[in-house]
Amino acid sequence: MKHLLLLLIPFCFCTEVIICQNIPHDKEFKKGHIILLDSTKQEGYLNFYASHTGKVKFKKTLTTELIKYSPDEIISFSVDTVKFESIKNIKVIGPMGSYAPLKKCFGEVLTKGKVSINLIYYIGHDPFSGSNKYYYNFCLTQNANGTKSTICLPYNQRLKKKRIEKEKMKLIDFLNVEDEIKTLILSMNRESGLSETVEIIKKYNSLQ
Numbered sequence: 001m002k003h004l005l006l007l008l009i010p011f012c013f014c015t016e017v018i019i020c021q022n023i024p025h026d027k028e029f030k031k032g033h034i035i036l037l038d039s040t041k042q043e044g045y046l047n048f049y050a051s052h053t054g055k056v057k058f059k060k061t062l063t064t065e066l067i068k069y070s071p072d073e074i075i076s077f078s079v080d081t082v083k084f085e086s087i088k089n090i091k092v093i094g095p096m097g098s099y100a101p102l103k104k105c106f107g108e109v110l111t112k113g114k115v116s117i118n119l120i121y122y123i124g125h126d127p128f129s130g131s132n133k134y135y136y137n138f139c140l141t142q143n144a145n146g147t148k149s150t151i152c153l154p155y156n157q158r159l160k161k162k163r164i165e166k167e168k169m170k171l172i173d174f175l176n177v178e179d180e181i182k183t184l185i186l187s188m189n190r191e192s193g194l195s196e197t198v199e200i201i202k203k204y205n206s207l208q
Helices: 161-175 179-187 197-207
Strands: 030-036 041-047 056-059 067-069 074-079 082-093 099-111 115-126 131-144 147-154
Touching: 056 074, 082 115, 082 131, 082 147, 099 197, 115 197, 131 161, 131 197, 147 161, 161 179, 179 197
Parallel strands: none
Antiparallel strands: 030 041, 030 074, 041 056, 056 067, 074 082, 082 099, 099 115, 115 131, 131 147
């Protein structure tokens, strides 16, 4: 079964992704909650525009004062079944396959387990169109023997075949896998935009 990514934006180059606009954007606020740094849960109304620089706007009621929270001020926020977590100190892949360090951002939770995946909505300047666009990244986090490690993989970016092969080997090394999982990773191709990564990680987690 193909994974459904819940995106906030009304457009996207789509391969195996179905776009759902059920997260608040623009001036719309929807019921949800935030988790503060002390793990306290606060119910209220939220508004968030998907961006690596975005802050979540929060109101306890629709008529109360608006408060903006950055990724270093809360642990996570949720609206309906969609959840974003605070992510820190990562390197995403942006324009022309270049690396861009991010000190903090919010990432949409796609799957949780021994290896978790968050979708990063990185906005960068496209040198071909001369305008800004989304450069999506899968942020994979692994906790092993008390050590946390993270890598980012480009999702649905127009990269050369050689670079895609490099990213696949990066994932194999990150997971330190052989046999079935390695075969699934190697079977991904440039045309799919590495969209199979989510299902492969789910499979990997189920085997642990």
